[in-house]
Amino acid sequence: MEKPRILIVDDEESFLFSISKWFNDYDVSTFLSPSDALSSIMSGEQYDVILVDYRMPGMTGKDFLVKIKDYITSYKAILITAFSTSELLEQGLNDNLFQWVFNKPVDLKSLQLIIDNAFSILKNERQIKFLASSFINTKSICIYSCKSMERTISLAGKYACSSANILIGGQSGTGKEIIAHYIHSMSSRSDKPFIKINCSTIPDHLFESELFGYCKGAFTGADSSKPGKFTLADGGTIFLDEIGEMPLQQQAKLLRIIEDMEVSALGSVKPVKVDVRIICATNRNLSEMVNNKEFRSDLLFRLNVLFLEIPSLKDRREDIPLLSTYFLSEIANREGQITKLLSDDAVEYLMTFDFPGNVRELKGIIYRTYFLTEHNIITRNDLSEVINSLCMKNGKIDNYFDKSLTLVQLEKEYIFYQLDKNKYSINNTAHILGIAPTNLTRKLKSYGFSVKETLCRN
The missing domain is CATH 3.40.50.2300 (Response regulator)
Known part of the structure; x- marks a missing residue:
C-alpha cells in the first residue's frame, strides 16, 4: 500500500x-x-x-x-x-x-x-x-480510473476522427451525453454547433417543425420563420437522445433526412442541404425492438454505423471514490463553500451499492448528503441516512445492495441498514431481524463495531 x-x-x-x-x-x-x-x-x-x-x-x-x-x-x-x-x-x-x-x-x-x-x-x-487537463480542449470531463472506461474513452477518441454516425448504448445515468459531447469536441466539427434533441419529448404534431423548421405563414401562429434543429446543427453534430423512444411515424421522417441529408422547412418547397454528424443514444435494445416491430431496421442500419457501449457504474465500481471526490469538489466550487471529504468507512459503504441509476444516482446522493451534513467529514452514517430515506421513499431496498456480495457480506450490510433505520436501537433492530439482542451484539463485535457507541445513540 x-x-x-x-x-x-x-x-x-x-x-x-x-x-x-x-x-x-x-x-x-x-x-x-x-x-x-x-x-x-x-x-x-x-x-x-x-x-x-x-x-x-x-x-x-x-x-x-x-x-x-x-x-x-x-x-x-x-x-x-x-x-x-x-x-x-x-x-x-x-x-x-x-x-x-x-x-x-x-x-x-x-x-x-x-x-x-x-x-x-x-x-x-x-x-x-x-x-x-486531458479534457482541457473539450466541453466535457470524463472522470474515470478503471480499464473499461479507459477503453471506452479511447474508442470514442478514434470515432471522433470519423464522420460516420454513432450509436451510444448504456443504462440510464451512465453519461452517454457527456461522451457524445466529448466525441464532438474531439472532432473536426468542434467549432460548429452541438445540437441536442430529446426524442421522447417531441409531440408528433411538432416533430417536423422542430427538426425541419418552418417559414412565416406556414400555419396559424407562424408569425416569423424559425430554423429547425438540423439547420441549426449544419456543419456540426446533432445528438438524438433516447432514440428508442421515437414513434415509428417519426422514425420514417428521420430516415428520409438521413438518406437525403436535406430538409424542407414547413411552408417551403425548396429543400436545403445540410451537413451534420448524427450521434444517437439509447438505454434500450434496438435490435430487440426491430424484432418486435417497434423500431425500423433500415433506420437502425444507418444510425448504428459505429457503436459505443458505456459501462454501468456497478461494472466500474473502482471509479466511485474518484467520482465522489469530484462531485464534492464541484459542489464546493459552485456554492462557494468548503470542500467536504468522505471518510474511509463512507467510501467503503458506497462501494457496496449497485447504483441502478448509475453515475447520475451517485451524484444525487453525494449532493444531498453534502447539504444535509453539517460537519466537513462525511461519514458512513451520514450517507446511510440519505440512502435509507431514498429507499423508504421509493419503497425499495433491493436495488441498493450489491448482488455480488457473499451471504456473510450481505448479512452485514442488511444489519447495518436496519440499525440505521431503527436509530441504532439494539433491541428494536434485533426484534426486526428476529434474533436475540445478545446475538446482535455478538455480530456487531465481530464486525469491529463499537457496541458501546451504538448504545449511546439510543
Missing part, C-alpha cells in the same frame, strides 16, 4: 519523537523550526500531508501555511493546536490553509486515520486534475 510523504513541524521535541515512532513505516520528515521546514520546501522538497503546530517561536503555523503556498500546491494540511478558536478555524478553512484541526494532546491512532484518509483524497484530487 502506497504511503504518503509527511512533513511534521512542531517545537516540542518529545512530540516529534513520539509521532515519528508511531509513523515509523511512513516517509516522515520532522522539523523543530518552521524556518527550517520552510527552507526544505523552498529547496524543492514535496510532501503529501503537512502537520504543523499553531504556536511556535518565530512563526505561527498559520503563517507557515500561508508562506508554503508559493512553493507547493498539491498537499493536505493538518493544524495541531491546544489553543483553537472558532475565528482561527473559520479563517483557516475559508482560506483553504488547512483541512483538519487536531487539539493537543493528540490521539495518534485517530491522527493516522485522518492522514491515511487525507492521502486517499489527495490521490483522487490529483487524478481528477490530470483528467481535467
Whole structure:
C-alpha cells in the first residue's frame, strides 16, 4: 500500500519523537523550526500531508501555511493546536490553509486515520486534475480510473476522427451525453454547433417543425420563420437522445433526412442541404425492438454505423471514490463553500451499492448528503441516512445492495441498514431481524463495531 510523504513541524521535541515512532513505516520528515521546514520546501522538497503546530517561536503555523503556498500546491494540511478558536478555524478553512484541526494532546491512532484518509483524497484530487487537463480542449470531463472506461474513452477518441454516425448504448445515468459531447469536441466539427434533441419529448404534431423548421405563414401562429434543429446543427453534430423512444411515424421522417441529408422547412418547397454528424443514444435494445416491430431496421442500419457501449457504474465500481471526490469538489466550487471529504468507512459503504441509476444516482446522493451534513467529514452514517430515506421513499431496498456480495457480506450490510433505520436501537433492530439482542451484539463485535457507541445513540 502506497504511503504518503509527511512533513511534521512542531517545537516540542518529545512530540516529534513520539509521532515519528508511531509513523515509523511512513516517509516522515520532522522539523523543530518552521524556518527550517520552510527552507526544505523552498529547496524543492514535496510532501503529501503537512502537520504543523499553531504556536511556535518565530512563526505561527498559520503563517507557515500561508508562506508554503508559493512553493507547493498539491498537499493536505493538518493544524495541531491546544489553543483553537472558532475565528482561527473559520479563517483557516475559508482560506483553504488547512483541512483538519487536531487539539493537543493528540490521539495518534485517530491522527493516522485522518492522514491515511487525507492521502486517499489527495490521490483522487490529483487524478481528477490530470483528467481535467486531458479534457482541457473539450466541453466535457470524463472522470474515470478503471480499464473499461479507459477503453471506452479511447474508442470514442478514434470515432471522433470519423464522420460516420454513432450509436451510444448504456443504462440510464451512465453519461452517454457527456461522451457524445466529448466525441464532438474531439472532432473536426468542434467549432460548429452541438445540437441536442430529446426524442421522447417531441409531440408528433411538432416533430417536423422542430427538426425541419418552418417559414412565416406556414400555419396559424407562424408569425416569423424559425430554423429547425438540423439547420441549426449544419456543419456540426446533432445528438438524438433516447432514440428508442421515437414513434415509428417519426422514425420514417428521420430516415428520409438521413438518406437525403436535406430538409424542407414547413411552408417551403425548396429543400436545403445540410451537413451534420448524427450521434444517437439509447438505454434500450434496438435490435430487440426491430424484432418486435417497434423500431425500423433500415433506420437502425444507418444510425448504428459505429457503436459505443458505456459501462454501468456497478461494472466500474473502482471509479466511485474518484467520482465522489469530484462531485464534492464541484459542489464546493459552485456554492462557494468548503470542500467536504468522505471518510474511509463512507467510501467503503458506497462501494457496496449497485447504483441502478448509475453515475447520475451517485451524484444525487453525494449532493444531498453534502447539504444535509453539517460537519466537513462525511461519514458512513451520514450517507446511510440519505440512502435509507431514498429507499423508504421509493419503497425499495433491493436495488441498493450489491448482488455480488457473499451471504456473510450481505448479512452485514442488511444489519447495518436496519440499525440505521431503527436509530441504532439494539433491541428494536434485533426484534426486526428476529434474533436475540445478545446475538446482535455478538455480530456487531465481530464486525469491529463499537457496541458501546451504538448504545449511546439510543
